[in-house]
Amino acid sequence: MIADQAEAPESQTVSEDKPTKIDCRHIDVFYADKQAIFDISMPIRDRSVTSFIGPSGCGKSTFLRCMNRMNDTIDGARVDGEIIMDGSDINDPTVDPVLLRSRVGMVFQKPNPFPKSIFDNIAYGARIHGLASSKSDLENIVESSLIRAGLWEEVKDRLASPGTGLSGGQQQRLCIARAIAVNPEVILMDEPCSALDPIATARIEELIDELRERFCIVIVTHSMQQAARVSQNTAFFHLGKLIEMGDTETMFTNPTNQKTQDYITGRFG
Amino acid sequence: MIADQAEAPESQTVSEDKPTKIDCRHIDVFYADKQAIFDISMPIRDRSVTSFIGPSGCGKSTFLRCMNRMNDTIDGARVDGEIIMDGSDINDPTVDPVLLRSRVGMVFQKPNPFPKSIFDNIAYGARIHGLASSKSDLENIVESSLIRAGLWEEVKDRLASPGTGLSGGQQQRLCIARAIAVNPEVILMDEPCSALDPIATARIEELIDELRERFCIVIVTHSMQQAARVSQNTAFFHLGKLIEMGDTETMFTNPTNQKTQDYITGRFG
Amino acid sequence: MPQHIVTSFTDELEHLSANLLRMGGLAEAMIRDASRAVVTRDDELARSVIERDTQMDALETECERDVVRILALRQPMASDLRMVIGGIKLAGTIERIGDLAKNIAYRSLAVTDADNRTALRGVERMGQAVSRQLHTALDAYSRKDAAAAISVIDRDDDIDSHYNSMLKSMLVYMVEDPEKLDTRSNFLFIVKNLERIGDHCTNIAKVVHYIATGRQIRSSSEPMR
Amino acid sequence: MPQHIVTSFTDELEHLSANLLRMGGLAEAMIRDASRAVVTRDDELARSVIERDTQMDALETECERDVVRILALRQPMASDLRMVIGGIKLAGTIERIGDLAKNIAYRSLAVTDADNRTALRGVERMGQAVSRQLHTALDAYSRKDAAAAISVIDRDDDIDSHYNSMLKSMLVYMVEDPEKLDTRSNFLFIVKNLERIGDHCTNIAKVVHYIATGRQIRSSSEPMR
């Protein structure tokens, strides 16, 4: 009959064997006076998708933004605790956020292509970081990023046209391509599909599924179904605390924590 | 084994026995030059929930807005065809859209309470339509609407505080209460949950489930799951055309049209 | 377990398990009556059992429709999902128990007065034991009680041993009078059926255990003599 | 049927049906070998069948895990949903076929040289008929072919008639020598099992038909003698 989850299931989506990419230890986040995140610690595994779920205002986005220090750009935001990435704490004052963000890419809720040509949108990151030594070099980067983002076929003959002219879903994939182009190690996604319709959403999910071969992906979503579909590990946040984290399949078939159980089955509050 | 859907299932959610409330016949909608809706005809049943699904830009919202002539407020929008409600065509020039909208309430994607007190938010409709002859009369209307919207308990002791101070979900329920207060016959909802988290969404769905005892509800959503959960009848739109309409259970277990099948199973395009 | 925010979802789940329990109850009755019919040679009773099987089928159909609807319209998760999956399995199993009872009833019609008491007594006793087994299993289900379920599984061995002894005596009894062999071979099948009902009870118990805990008990499903 | 946008979903569904077909193939083999073991009194073969049942159980377990995962993580709809629900039922049925085959194998061990050929020939022929039946059913499944499924259901009657005749001859054969009754009674059960495998094939066919069309064929599940 149905297998015991305790013993390792030979699903394609195992994550325990993957190494830890980011290790968050005792993170607290404060906005001005009020605390948004309470002592959260979690490992984030490389080459797999980790999703954060929870009711809105549970702090999942805030926590995500800690990982490339986007919170620095908000006045009065303070982050305590260590975020160890490849052995060094990214909150360390000596760490240059600019450099960090080139290693930890981010995709936002609303597709936000620059009002430039598709080419420039993707070339931008490579340019500022001087990744391309030559024009052709740059073109390679753009092409490969677009191909990886599954957008090449759709746009290859209008690279010069403005990125804002694309459809919502394409724009979002363009933004992902843009993030890939800098060839980061981690990609953070903040509700990347909440502005899209089911088809576009499915496309993005497919894309994420492919990208996880090469990147460590963290995605915030408030659609449980989406978390279930795309991620190998799921973390459930509530009121700024981490309630439960674990292998996605377990989380959705047999979570240990009652709160999680209630949230997932729609019995919450 | 599993029953043949052809023979009437004795589910709690039959809709065939309900009378038709709105009968749309050959509706075309044009924005300036381009056509948004192509010859759509459908009956909408009273005292039940009908949901419109489809990829974005499929015209479901546009079609919804025909039913209380919200399209009138957009310059250059033109609606052809008849929308028969209780035997009279609402597109008839003699029909006063303002009066019509008092009969066909609407709830919008983003919760949009007036920046007034909770009380005034709900009282407003009653006031402009002169539904309340006295103060106490008005209070009754407000209370009953709030109760019906399942918000009374949460706000009864702060009716004077601004409606914008409520949480997103509460705001949306406030908007629903506001729509109920005018006691309309039909309530149109345009993606009422797309801005809310799963919990708030569930609350609204529960509310819709209760309201359908008294109103004819039409809901546009781009979450198929939501359509599945709340509605008794589902219509699938694509590129401004009505692809298939039918009993929700059938639509989601055994749709007749291949396009529908593909969309619902996520094979689309 | 608290209610779902969407109450109608809770309703549907309860509607499902209610139906399952009805099926269970029906099955118990059918077993008891069938085995009594064998002993008392009460053809009326036997026929009533046979009729009740259609009812059983109808119930199973409904359960399965509920399951499909819930899966399609509610996207159940975690415990709810286990409830639903368990539901479809239970429905199948109980329905099969029903069939076996019906089968017993059929065969009881073929039993003649001439058959000896003692053997029949054994059938009735076994029948009661089995139906008791089923009852406790359903009980565990209604209470989502993993422990109870396990106890059911353990008690299955008694049934088996009971079965083996019966089988022997039956064979002896058949040898007595080879002429009547073809009618008396029915006894073999009756006993066999009862034993298989017992096994099904174990399956039910396993499903219950899964629903309750999300884990599941390993063990080869059908033990041999 | 076009691919899902999320290809891994398609993969998982295919992985599921692939497993089911593997189970089916395994079951066919087990039936064939079991019935041949009866005739040839080849204990090796019999044992191998018995061992293969554990493999069968493992496969079923995996199928069921797949089903649960798909339901939990993919929220399948419409045809996909039918695939999945059908899947869990098929897994159960095929596994049961496997059990029956194993059962036959066990009993074949009890068969002695002294038994007569002709009766045994019948067993083998029936076994082949049944396994063919199963084969077409699985074929229908892999092609999601409703028509084929129906034809399987129709052909079940042949099996039944075959069974009845066998039953008779068996009884006659048993009467010949009441001393050997207890071993020979095995033949009864072997035949009975084959017949029940036939019925399971019908069930498989019904499920296939449901998966393919979404509608389902009414008919009382287990006909009598």
Place this chain on the structure above:
Amino acid sequence: MTDPQTPLPAPQTSSFASKAAMKRLKKRHAAERRFRAYGQIAIGFAIAALCILVYSIFSQAWSAFSRHEVVFDLTMERELIAPEGQTDPEQIAANVTGFNTLVQRNLLATFPETERTRQLRREVFGLTTRLAVLPTARKVAASPELLDQTVTVRTALSDDLDLYLKGGITDRRKMIVGQAGIIAANEDGSIDIQEIGDSRFTEFQAVIETLGEAQTSVLIRIDDTWFTLETVTESGLIASYLTGPAPLLGDRSETPIDALILMTPASNRTVSDRQIAWTTMLKEQGRIKRVFNTSLFTSADSTYPELAGAAAAIIGSIFTMIVTALFAIPVGILAAVYLEEFAPKNRITDLIEVNINNLAAVPSIVFGLLGAAVFLNLFGFPRSVPFVGGLVLGLLVLPTVIIASRAALKSVPPSIRTAALGLGASKTQAVFHHVLPLAAPGIMTGAIIAMARALGETAPLLLIGMVAFVNEVPTRADQESTVLPVLIYKWFSGAERAWEPMTSAVIIILLVFLVLMNLAAVMLRRRFERRW
């Protein structure tokens, strides 16, 4: 998907940490700092400019807020004030000459030596201005019983002397020469002081040395007698008589000699040495008092700085603003509502829009031309009245009000409108019940800013003749009057140096009004600002 023939160049991943990358990074951060610096400099400049401006004006203005008055105790002699016994208040009030004679007599009495020549008399009368007695005249006219009573009269010191006392006109230096020795009169009327045995004298000599050729006039004073220094001898000095009682000659040791050194030569001054001497004496007698300059706020314009005031302009400005507000604000708001909420999207509307935006940027002076051509020339409205000025300014700020209101209306999210419409409110109801109230704070802010702008406008008013010389405070919006900014312009172009501080003073008055209005606007914004 990630297809093989376009793999990313391998070194990239490491290239972040590479030396080159680090160099780049340093450069980029340097650029960052530079960029930031530009911004800070820019803001610094702007603020500095403001500070300088404000400071320069205040430093000028403060002196204008006080002035000097001469105190007289005058007996109101009937035959002078009310000749041939007619006591009509009008007549008395008008009889400036009469009062003035009293003042002049008093002055002559104070400095008897001035009787001698008309020249001296003119100088001494120059201490006050003729019209300075007007207030007294009015007072007496109001209460005839004062006739033949002794009244303390305060009259404004003439502007130049006033300025002198405030430290304008010339730099001066007081010092003590020393103990007088023998004073002898020379035949030419000058006197000769010898044997000033005193250490301080040498010091004085030194100072005079340093002055050298410069035409500075040095006033020597013994008792109440004033001399101008002719030359300094090694042991004494020769000085010619200036004014005061005749000096006692002979051995006057023990009498101190003071000197007052005026750096600016008499020829470049508007005040004579004598006048300075008198003023100093009066001051010492306590007959010159420094008082707060009330007339700045109470009296209308005048040709004499010491008498001029901004009252007329203030009132005029207020009237003008009222007219402007009454015209521009309602019209502006309603127009905005039409354009933002009701106007159909068509060519006419576009035209209106373009032309309003453009109107907002038309130079103000063009509106002046409009006013001159249309209101004055065509409609024949009277010149330089607040009513017309108000209308012109109204037209001038109308587009500003419209644009501000539209912005405010735009900031109200459409969801509010749809919400109201969805409830079955008509468009008008939706607008007037919800949108307008929500936009009100923004609109008000805009209106106030516009008013402030109107209050500061000058050019157009010049063209519709609001430069007229207004010597009485207007009481109605259709009477001649002027406004603050124009007054500033006029006084700025006035000849006497005394106008300068006056102008600054008016500027400050104007600025106070403006700052108040702007503050009100800021308050409104802070108070009601709403984020959607």
Place this chain on the structure above:
Amino acid sequence: MLQTLGHIPIGWLLIAFLAVTGFVSFYVGRTAVARAPMPREIGQRAHSQPNFHGYFLAMCGVGPAAIVFLIYLLFSEGIARGQLIAELPDYMQALGQLELKQYLDRLSEHAAMREPPVTGNQLFDTASSRLSEIRGQSRLIVLFLAFAASFGGFFFGLRRINRQFRARDYVELGIIGLLFICAAIAVLTTLGIVLSLIFETLRFFASEGSPGVFGFLFGTEWNAQTGEDFGTVPLFFGTLLIALLAMCVAAPIGLFSAIYLSEYASPTLRAWVKPILELLAGIPTVVYGFFAAMVVAPAVRSGAQWINALPFTPDTLLSAQPQSALAAGLVMGIMIIPFVSSLSDDVINAVPQTLRNGALAMGATQSETVRNVVLPAALPGIIAAVLLAVSRAIGETMIVVMAAGQRAQITADPTSDLTTITVQIVALLTGDTEFDSAKTLSAFALGFVLFSVTLLFNLIALRVVQRYREKYD
């Protein structure tokens, strides 16, 4: 009696009249329908609430009367005066337009007093009393007309209204009409400007001593005061030079402060600096003018003298004038800074935050974000801002009037005094002027040129802004 009527302040009377009519008819209309209870049931809800019937009736009552009054206010005085002039003895009528006007002004002021004092002048007194008589008549007439109109409207309306009458539609029609009129006023203003300018300009070119269009636009001698030469080239030169100087100061400083405020400054800093800049914008130009003339001009002058005094410069390098284009330009620049900065601030803030986040998340530094993403996006808006600023500089009056001087000359030396179009307009039109001398009219011609030039700039700028807006909202 007519006279007394001629004296009372008519304005208040009219307002009171309108108010009363309004209230009365509102209540009549409201109660007329409110008597019958409103049905609540869906379906037969009435179209309009009673209030609307009230408003409708009020409209009918007030509207016509208001129109009558408006006409009266606009034309009565003119007519009255015309009447009076006609009655004046011929030798008076023979007076020049200006004198006559001033005479009438005195008259009307005199007549406006409650009991006008008897001046000795026989003619004057009779004329004054006659004037108030005429006024009295006109007022009597207008009041009568108003009554008639409003009653007519009132009863017309009263007959229309009943429960089913769609009062709301009409009321809203009325309201929208009113709104439209208000919007139209702006257009009329422009029309007025254009027409009057064109008209007077034509008269200028028609008048004797006019240089003709060519001579006007390309003549290099300007001597309007004495009324000979009307060559505007020097004026243009001065105007543009000063505007250029101003922009050199304003454009960079304004732009950078805008960037700093919107991208770098902390909220608190912004909260302090923005109001300060606004203050800078709020200071009237006349004050700037004063500042320029009193502080900057001397500074510039001494600076220039210092440069002249430098060993390696000829002593006459700069004509260090007490009034100088440079002084005016600098101050004007300061004045325009907030103008530029606030406009650019708006466009920069209009760039959605998500774009900035996008760039930052790619690892761009803040300045890179600004330079590569924000500015390009905001560029059109910024250009527009600068253009508007230029047209503002060209049209600026007081500063140049007070600090730039009167001498119409063409010289590249910024420390010499120059004159500008606006200066000349002011110089020509201040004080009592009659509208028939070429001198006066030339001012209008200048005004026309000024208007056209600024119009050009504005239109371009506005078009750019339009494009820009469309891109973001």
